[in-house]
Amino acid sequence: MRRTLIGGIISAVTVSALVAGCSSSGGSGETASGGPKTIKLWTHAAGNPEELATVQKVINDFNASQKAYKVVHEAFPQGAYNDAVTGAAVSGKLPCLLDVDGPAVPNWAWAKYLAPLDLPAATVGKLLPSTVGRYKDTVYAVGYFDAAIGLYARRSVLTKNDIRIPTIDRPWTLAEFDDALVTLKNKGDYDYALDLGTGGGGEWWPYAFSPLLESFGGDLIDRSSMTTAEGRLNGPEAVKWGQWWQSLFTRKLANSREATDRVAFLKGEAALAWNGNWGAADAQKAYGDDLLFLPPPDLGKGPKIGGASWQWSITNSCPDQDGARKYLEFSLNPRYLAEFSDKIGLIPATEEAAALTEKYRTGGDLRAFSDFSRKFALVRPPTPAYPKISSAFEKAAQDIMNGAPVKTSLDTAVDQIDGDISSNGNYGF
Incomplete structure (x- = not known):
């Protein structure tokens, strides 16, 4: 084999x-x-x-x-x-x-x-x-x-724009999150509402962005069998995620891959950032007590972030x-x-x-990230197929971001993943 x-x-x-x-x-x-x-x-x-x-x-x-x-x-x-x-x-x-x-x-x-x-x-x-x-x-x-990811924000910015400050027990819903992004973009104070860090590559993509897919109700693989991605990475929930994901860029709510990696929030070019606790020190230095670490949004099936x-x-x-x-x-x-x-x-x-x-x-100033990890972390699929899953998802998410058809891009990723799993005897599952 x-x-x-x-x-x-x-x-x-x-x-x-x-x-x-x-x-x-x-x-x-x-x-x-x-x-x-x-x-x-x-x-x-x-x-x-x-x-x-x-x-x-x-x-x-x-x-x-x-x-x-x-x-x-x-x-x-x-x-x-x-x-x-x-x-x-x-x-x-x-x-x-x-x-x-x-x-x-x-x-x-x-x-x-x-x-x-x-x-x-x-x-x-x-x-x-x-x-x-x-x-x-x-x-x-x-x-x-x-490590854990959350939304970086400034209290003064949310308050000024009458946007509710979410809590770990009451995170933003999809509608609230989307409305907040539109409000922040339309105010004209920022180039983008959200810095997603799409200037990075490699494992950042599945680590940072597949949890958003999972919060919609999709996934990278069928975790009950670990033998196929069919219906999970290209099913109705995944397609809804892909359509929303693509719209973040067509509506210019988020910066695209050409942007410098995860610095727009620090430079005052974006109102929010999707970033990990490793970036907290720089953000604290830039914004002091005005800085907020917010929980991931609930896009339909509960908040999710990457783990491991x-x-x-x-x-x-x-x-x-x-x-x-x-x-x-x-x-x-x-x-x-x-x-x-x-x-x-x-x-x-x-x-x-x-x-x-x-x-x-x-009470520590980074305690929120520990709470996010314990409450919201979902490990990437624990299968030997993960290297192929990672690269296939990265390609699909980038293609969708750049305007490719959502369903076609997800179907291609599923075919690549399922082909790898099949050629390796289902990796023992």
Whole structure:
């Protein structure tokens, strides 16, 4: 059976180079003197010194806490990470511990890279649901943090235009949201009512925009079977989403792909922004106490936002999975989760950890994003087909934005997704 890996198809030359580079980095083993067993860990965080420093702190503390195991790490730039993992898997040189982007977990589990974590249910149960990576209802990864999207707004602007300020318990309806956009556009104070960040590309599109489809009642796949997108990505609800999505641009309510990525709100060119908590600091600097973080709108079937960030897993080839599991359990201590949050600004994976932070504790200035994540997050479909789903949806959403027929664009995406699923034996479903 052909396996469509998230890292993509890489050439034999690339694989050979990666294998050579990883030949001394995979697996685990006991020291020559019979000392602690080495547990090797790979991370994508080479380009993020604060995240990497916190990973190293956890490793140092774990190593000092016991004598049976010694964790050592190797850090890769994010852009090279998936290829490094794919190359090491081909050669049987994977380390014991890997971090993996949440949507990729099912693909890597199906490809036999990952082992079930077998963590205690009580441990997993404390985590935000979006920080738990599953394939066919089995847990293969857990994360320290997540991100969340909301609407950025200014209180003074909404008040001036007699627009109701929505709350997490009473978000804007589709009619209210649309009316607010039209009002803000027609007042003439802004080039656009809404900055959607369409200047970005890649995974931003399904992460940011498929929740709007899902709020209409559509989806990227039939989640009851995981074997087809027919009727979910091209059904009546999805078509209504596509028509509304296209109208945002034909009515010039939102900026198009040619716009600079997610800066129109900060520059005063857009009244609202659809953005994540990672952009909060810049917005706070620009607008201070006038800034509002609003919940996602309810477009018919409840508010939805994307979920799942980087997570940690144990490889199938790890010769000491018990040691790797002990490290993972150790690393989930609330004080480490809080430190990751403080250093990189993302949402702690547990309430206990959030209480240790300034920004995400109850009353913290970014608490809203933690609440949005817990209440509204929907993980991208947990199927090995997700790489194809992601690219097909991005293409369809961009084509619709640029004026292509809605139903035809969605039907094309469904054909691509269903073809991939069929050619891979339904990916085990």
